[in-house]
Amino acid sequence: MARYNILVTGVGGQGLLTLGRVVGNAAILAGIDATIAETHGLSQRGGSLIVQIRLGEGESPLIPRGAADLVIGMEVLETARRIIYANPNTRVAMNKFLWPPPLVDYPDLEQVIGKIKETGVKLYMIDANRISEDVVGSVISANMVMLGFAYAVDEGLKRLFDKKHFLQAIEKVFKGKAVELNKKAFEAGYEEGLKQT
Amino acid sequence: MGNEAIARGALEAGICFAAAYPGTPSTEIMEALASVAKDAGIYVEWSTNEKVAFEAAYAAAMSYVKSLTTMKHVGVNVAADILMSSAYAGVNAGFVIVSADDPGQHSSQNEQDNRWYGMHAHIPVVEPSSPRDAYKLIKAAYMLSEKYKHPVLFRSTTRISHTRQPVIFEQDIPVEKKCKGRFDRDIERWVLVPAHGRKQKKRMMEVWRKVAEDEGVEPFIRIINPGMKKAIIASGIAYSHVMEALELLGKKDEYTVVKVSLPVPLPYKPILRVLKEAQEVLVVEELDPVLEMQIKKIAYDNGVTTKICGKDIVPINGELDLDSVARSILSFEGREPIMPWKPLEPLKLEPPIPARPPVMCAGCPHRNTYYIVKTAANKAGLKDPIFTGDIGCYTLGYEPPFYTQMTSLEMGGSIGVAHGLSKVVDEPVIAVIGDSTFYHAGLPPSINIVYNKGHAVVLVLDNQYTAMTGHQPHPGTGLTAMGEPAVRVPIEKLLETMGYKTYVINPMNVKESINIVAEALKKYKDGEQVAIVSRMKCALQAVRKARKEGIRLPVYHIVEDKCTGCMVCVKLLACPAIVVPKGAKKPKILTELCVGCGLCAQVCPFNAIEIFKEGSPNWLEAWK
Numbered sequence: 022m023a024r025y026n027i028l029v030t031g032v033g034g035q036g037l038l039t040l041g042r043v044v045g046n047a048a049i050l051a052g053i054d055a056t057i058a059e060t061h062g063l064s065q066r067g068g069s070l071i072v073q074i075r076l077g078e079g080e081s082p083l084i085p086r087g088a089a090d091l092v093i094g095m096e097v098l099e100t101a102r103r104i105i106y107a108n109p110n111t112r113v114a115m116n117k118f119l120w121p122p123p124l125v126d127y128p129d130l131e132q133v134i135g136k137i138k139e140t141g142v143k144l145y146m147i148d149a150n151r152i153s154e155d156v157v158g159s160v161i162s163a164n165m166v167m168l169g170f171a172y173a174v175d176e177g178l179k180r181l182f183d184k185k186h187f188l189q190a191i192e193k194v195f196k197g198k199a200v201e202l203n204k205k206a207f208e209a210g211y212e213e214g215l216k217q218t
Numbered sequence: 219m220g221n222e223a224i225a226r227g228a229l230e231a232g233i234c235f236a237a238a239y240p241g242t243p244s245t246e247i248m249e250a251l252a253s254v255a256k257d258a259g260i261y262v263e264w265s266t267n268e269k270v271a272f273e274a275a276y277a278a279a280m281s282y283v284k285s286l287t288t289m290k291h292v293g294v295n296v297a298a299d300i301l302m303s304s305a306y307a308g309v310n311a312g313f314v315i316v317s318a319d320d321p322g323q324h325s326s327q328n329e330q331d332n333r334w335y336g337m338h339a340h341i342p343v344v345e346p347s348s349p350r351d352a353y354k355l356i357k358a359a360y361m362l363s364e365k366y367k368h369p370v371l372f373r374s375t376t377r378i379s380h381t382r383q384p385v386i387f388e389q390d391i392p393v394e395k396k397c398k399g400r401f402d403r404d405i406e407r408w409v410l411v412p413a414h415g416r417k418q419k420k421r422m423m424e425v426w427r428k429v430a431e432d433e434g435v436e437p438f439i440r441i442i443n444p445g446m447k448k449a450i451i452a453s454g455i456a457y458s459h460v461m462e463a464l465e466l467l468g469k470k471d472e473y474t475v476v477k478v479s480l481p482v483p484l485p486y487k488p489i490l491r492v493l494k495e496a497q498e499v500l501v502v503e504e505l506d507p508v509l510e511m512q513i514k515k516i517a518y519d520n521g522v523t524t525k526i527c528g529k530d531i532v533p534i535n536g537e538l539d540l541d542s543v544a545r546s547i548l549s550f551e552g553r554e555p556i557m558p559w560k561p562l563e564p565l566k567l568e569p570p571i572p573a574r575p576p577v578m579c580a581g582c583p584h585r586n587t588y589y590i591v592k593t594a595a596n597k598a599g600l601k602d603p604i605f606t607g608d609i610g611c612y613t614l615g616y617e618p619p620f621y622t623q624m625t626s627l628e629m630g631g632s633i634g635v636a637h638g639l640s641k642v643v644d645e646p647v648i649a650v651i652g653d654s655t656f657y658h659a660g661l662p663p664s665i666n667i668v669y670n671k672g673h674a675v676v677l678v679l680d681n682q683y684t685a686m687t688g689h690q691p692h693p694g695t696g697l698t699a700m701g702e703p704a705v706r707v708p709i710e711k712l713l714e715t716m717g718y719k720t721y722v723i724n725p726m727n728v729k730e731s732i733n734i735v736a737e738a739l740k741k742y743k744d745g746e747q748v749a750i751v752s753r754m755k756c757a758l759q760a761v762r763k764a765r766k767e768g769i770r771l772p773v774y775h776i777v778e779d780k781c782t783g784c785m786v787c788v789k790l791l792a793c794p795a796i797v798v799p800k801g802a803k804k805p806k807i808l809t810e811l812c813v814g815c816g817l818c819a820q821v822c823p824f825n826a827i828e829i830f831k832e833g834s835p836n837w838l839e840a841w842k
Binding site: 023032033034041042045048049054055056057058059060061066067068069079080081082083084085086087088098099101102104105106107108109120121122123124125126127128129130132133136137140142150154159160 | 219242243245324325347348349350351376377380381382383384455458459461462463465466537539540541544557559560561562563564565566567568569570571572573574575576577578579611614618619686688788789792793794796797798800801808810811
């Protein structure tokens with residue numbers, strides 16, 4: 022059976038690796054084999070970053086371009102940059118947050134959203150930064166908001182996981198009071214996602 | 219994570235000693251070991267560089283204690299001297315060197331293929347194809363090392379080290395471990411004077427011959443679906459891509475696949491069998507044709523004329539993936555590469571999506587130091603200084619608006635190159651190096667400048683950690699890898715002892731620092747040997763400490779009425795927390811990203827940047 026491919030894209034420091042770890046732990050809980058390819062070191066310092074999650078039996082950790090079933094975009098320009106991993110059947114869950122790199126000109130939000138929609142992908146958007154700030158007091162949990170949101174809008178994830186798998190995975194990845202805050206962030210993203218389906 | 223799998227496997231193999239210098243993508247192996255060292259009853263250290271780490275771990279294995287050293291691929295270059303000698307003298311207990319290579323150069327200056335080191339040093343190379351495989355094979359590597367009393371090189375790559383995968387443990391970590399060694403005064407073995415070296419070489423070559431002769435068995439060589447007319451021989455992550463590509467292309471039954479986990483020296487017996495049975499063979503390996511050359515030699519030596527393809531089809535640059543491997547297989551069959559996946563075209567946007575290289579974090583002390591040094595150089599009348607650079611987060615100073623890194627070649631290179639330049643060019647030269655890099659390889663070239671009357675400023679950026687690889691402690695931190703308090707070796711004292719007039723600044727105090735650095739640079743202009751240590755904690759660590767201790771850091775904003783839109787803060791600092799909203803004439807601080815370093819407020823000519831949210835009264839504690 023073909024593996025289920027999730028491409029997580031964003032800017033180094035937005036919590037992409039943590040998001041990947043939560044999905045990885047959820048996969049173990051759900052009894053699904055998985056590989057999660059991360060990038061570390063210099064590329065983590067505010068650069069363009071992707072995490073490649075492949076669910077189902079297999080060892081090759083890299084997603085071919087065009088083979089992503091789900092794209093989780095933590096930032097708008099990075100989502101646009103990595104759209105080449107998608108195909109017209111891909112679902113794209115995107116944080117409505119455009120974070121320009123310093124000292125350069127960039128396309129505006131409406132234009133980027135328009136172009137992504139033109140490709141035919143199923144685009145779902147959420148202001149995960151704001152929701153994270155509302156729920157936990159800072160943007161730090163925007164990644165869990167995005168994961169909850171993606172889970173709500175993506176049929177593929179729903180087929181593979183129960184919601185409890187993610188909540189239990191959050192308990193494994195975070196410590197102390199961060200556990201409850203991140204569960205709340207996940208739930209808030211999930212609620213918002215349900216409204217859009 | 220693959221690196222954690224390697225650490226676990228090494229523990230199960232019974233190591234009691236591990237030493238390393240951090241380097242992407244190897245770092246987490248030793249981090250994982252350090253985090254359990256006390257519970258597992260083993261010794262773990264962050265050494266000052268890879269050569270020192272190698273020597274420490276090798277000494278344990280000389281003395282009957284199983285040991286591990288890990289490093290990134292270019293770290294092996296630093297340790298190459300002792301690597302070569304270790305193969306001559308051998309070991310008395312299992313000894314594995316993990317080389318974590320970085321095909322695709324995710325975080326490195328090159329993508330050298332360290333399987334060559336095995337060939338070069340006569341050290342067998344074991345290479346896994348997944349994190350799960352790494353967990354099993356590291357144990358096999360220890361068995362091989364024990365069997366032949368010889369070092370073994372374990373070659374991982376980024377996509378193994380930094381891929382997460384569920385791994386089911388096969389056994390417990392042994393409670394009884396050999397941690398106390400004994401040193402045999404075996405002079406003929408450990409003293410490699412020429413007469414002894416010649417003798418040891420014979421031993422080494424005999425090991426080499428035997429491994430190639432006898433180890434063509436599981437787990438080092440596995441033959442899947444034998445007897446087919448077409449065969450693929452693959453090693454490392456390439457094997458994982460091959461298996462999935464064949465499955466996706468529906469060609470699994472058409473091919474014999476040889477999984478090579480011991481690429482160097484390649485055991486020839488099973489390979490020869492496959493070469494004789496198949497009519498066409500494709501060798502799929504990442505980077506250099508290390509397998510391919512050996513396979514072609516095996517064919518030639520045995521008069522086999524089977525068609526062998528390799529780097530004529532498979533890309534030699536960058537990392538392989540499912541896509542490139544599937545294309546290679548179709549191309550090998552003479553078919554059009556029609557893929558089962560149809561990617562979308564890149565979006566056509568106006569202006570296009572800007573590149574997003576890594577940047578210094580908001581609050582990064584390097585930003586302060588670079589701003590200070592450039593301003594002070596102007597003030598001191600130092601014209602067009604050449605900034606030689608080094609390896610660390612501060613390498614990002616090569617980008618606009620700083621241009622304070624004009625070389626970055628290898629660890630410690632900033633200072634050695636600065637010395638040479640100072641002998642042959644007229645411009646002033648400033649060598650910029652990080653704290654960990656200074657301890658690693660900065661001392662000999664610093665001494666060399668003074669001894670040989672070079673003339674370059676040594677500028678050490680001390681953020682108190684090996685920051686880029688994830689904040690490992692070093693000799694300036696005051697902590698060991700195992701979390702125990704340690705002596706601090708003050709960089710300024712080292713430099714003073716060498717003969718530099720040494721200045722220490724806290725770059726958070728911008729104006730004061732500019733004055734001190736300007737004075738230092740004037741002294742340099744007058745012909746003195748000058749060094750500067752800029753000391754401020756890594757912002758990521760300051761933020762972490764603040765969060766942990768409930769300290770609120772101040773947050774700044776730009777007061778619109780006072781801001782004239784001069785863009786000085788944007789153009790001189792390139793802080794990711796300061797953005798210019800699309801179409802706006804004035805910049806804005808993303809308050810959720812500001813960590814309150816206050817540099818922009820000190821730089822703004824119109825005092826338009828003010829505190830928006832006060833920090834806790836003790837907020838400076840977070841930066842200490």
